[in-house]
Amino acid sequence: MFRILTFNNISVKGLERFPRDHFETSSDIAHPDAIMLRSHKLQESEVADTVLAVGRAGAGVNNIPVEAMSRRGVPVFNAPGANANAVKELTIAGLFLAARNICQAWDFARALEGSDQQINAEVEAGKKRFTGFELPGRTLGVIGLGAIGVEVANAAMALGMKVVGYDPQITVHRAWQLSSQVEQAHSVDELMSRADVVTIHAPLNEATRGLINGSRLAAAHPGLTVLNFARSEVVDEQAILEALDRDHLRAYICDFPSNALKGRGNVIALPHLGASTVESQENCAVMVADQLREYLETGNIRNAVNFPEVVMPRGGKGNRLCVVNANVPNMLGRISTALAEAGLNIDDMYNKSHEELAYTVVDVEGAIPESVVQAIAEVEGVLRVRVIE
Ligand SMILES: NC(=O)C1=CN([C@@H]2O[C@H](COP(=O)(O)OP(=O)(O)OC[C@H]3O[C@@H](n4cnc5c(N)ncnc54)[C@H](O)[C@@H]3O)[C@@H](O)[C@H]2O)C=CC1
Numbered sequence: 001m002f003r004i005l006t007f008n009n010i011s012v013k014g015l016e017r018f019p020r021d022h023f024e025t026s027s028d029i030a031h032p033d034a035i036m037l038r039s040h041k042l043q044e045s046e047v048a049d050t051v052l053a054v055g056r057a058g059a060g061v062n063n064i065p066v067e068a069m070s071r072r073g074v075p076v077f078n079a080p081g082a083n084a085n086a087v088k089e090l091t092i093a094g095l096f097l098a099a100r101n102i103c104q105a106w107d108f109a110r111a112l113e114g115s116d117q118q119i120n121a122e123v124e125a126g127k128k129r130f131t132g133f134e135l136p137g138r139t140l141g142v143i144g145l146g147a148i149g150v151e152v153a154n155a156a157m158a159l160g161m162k163v164v165g166y167d168p169q170i171t172v173h174r175a176w177q178l179s180s181q182v183e184q185a186h187s188v189d190e191l192m193s194r195a196d197v198v199t200i201h202a203p204l205n206e207a208t209r210g211l212i213n214g215s216r217l218a219a220a221h222p223g224l225t226v227l228n229f230a231r232s233e234v235v236d237e238q239a240i241l242e243a244l245d246r247d248h249l250r251a252y253i254c255d256f257p258s259n260a261l262k263g264r265g266n267v268i269a270l271p272h273l274g275a276s277t278v279e280s281q282e283n284c285a286v287m288v289a290d291q292l293r294e295y296l297e298t299g300n301i302r303n304a305v306n307f308p309e310v311v312m313p314r315g316g317k318g319n320r321l322c323v324v325n326a327n328v329p330n331m332l333g334r335i336s337t338a339l340a341e342a343g344l345n346i347d348d349m350y351n352k353s354h355e356e357l358a359y360t361v362v363d364v365e366g367a368i369p370e371s372v373v374q375a376i377a378e379v380e381g382v383l384r385v386r387v388i389e
Pocket residue numbers: 058059060061080081083084087143144145146147148149166167168169170171174201202203204207208229230231255272273274275276
């Protein structure tokens with residue numbers, strides 16, 4: 001029986017991927033084998049020693065202590081692309097809200113009082129305050145051309161915008177998906193100097209914290225609009241507010257409310273709704289549940305942010321040994337020596353590394369004695385050993 005501890009509202013469609021005869025899922029489990037969560041800050045919870053894997057039913061993993069999990073030999077899975085359409089749609093909605101001052105205009109209209117004739121008079125007199133701009137010909141700068149950024153860039157092209165993108169680590173896969181009309185910026189500064197609207201779709205990490213700062217805003221076109229559906233900390237919020245106060249920034253549209261943003265006419269802060277569609281919640285939960293289940297049952301790893309991709313079909317009738325170790329020379333030799341010394345014949349073997357970690361899966365003929373597991377666990381650099389029968 002595998003026990004999955006859940007945080008947040010995980011789609012039932014995802015939880016149903018765990019067969020009840022050998023999986024238990026609950027938000028109240030003392031010694032879980034895995035954790036499945038959305039935005040819960042795992043840094044604030046104790047992660048039990050029994051945890052073999054963590055699954056983020058979403059894209060961003062800044063709410064998970066990934067490095068600490070790596071040191072424990074625990075893969076952290078996410079769901080690349082599974083919520084990209086949802087975030088794209090909300091980002092494009094944010095673009096329209098900003099371009100046409102829709103929220104401010106709606107507030108104005110909702111507050112109108114008097115007879116219909118009086119309301120109509122106020123509408124005609126007041127509407128000039130909400131004059132907006134159209135998108136064709138305007139330039140959208142997209143920072144981060146991954147699953148979401150590429151979809152936003154392509155959608156903006158279809159709306160007639162010019163699009164300039166910046167991503168120092170764009171993958172070949174994403175580059176193929178991107179409209180060939182999207183122009184490349186070679187730096188954030190270049191992108192900001194060319195854009196009328198900037199949208200950020202990069203992960204939060206030390207390189208992206210405060211990416212949109214005071215000096216970058218000052219160098220941007222007057223009247224710039226910033227869309228942030230990534231994470232609140234990728235912008236320097238104070239610098240955003242100061243640029244809004246100077247009317248240098250036209251609007252800030254984001255998914256991350258805060259006290260400082262409250263009550264500002266040219267700020268729209270949504271309650272972290274980017275991925276909140278039925279479809280996206282299902283896609284993310286199903287994808288991550290499948291990955292967790294496969295890892296627990298077979299040791300195979302798909303879409304872990306801190307581990308290599310290792311998928312080896314299960315061969316023979318023997319045991320499978322899964323070893324997580326530091327990515328240093330001769331580990332593979334020491335694992336296979338320990339197996340050979342115990343007279344165990346290897347059916348199949350797969351070893352791959354990712355940054356400082358390596359992961360080895362070995363199918364052997366017959367059962368692996370506990371003494372062999374112990375010997376491998378004691379090899380310097382081995383972080384975790386697991387036998388799957
Ligand atoms: N508001 C919401 O509900 C949601 C927010 N997000 C946020 O959006 C982020 C992006 O999501 P995806 O597109 O699915 O991730 P992704 O991993 O597919 O794409 C991220 C892209 O950012 C690029 N990147 C990394 N560092 C960069 C830098 N310094 N400058 C420019 N680009 C950089 C990467 O090379 C990658 O291509 C997530 O990490 C998460 O923080 C994601 C889903 C929902």
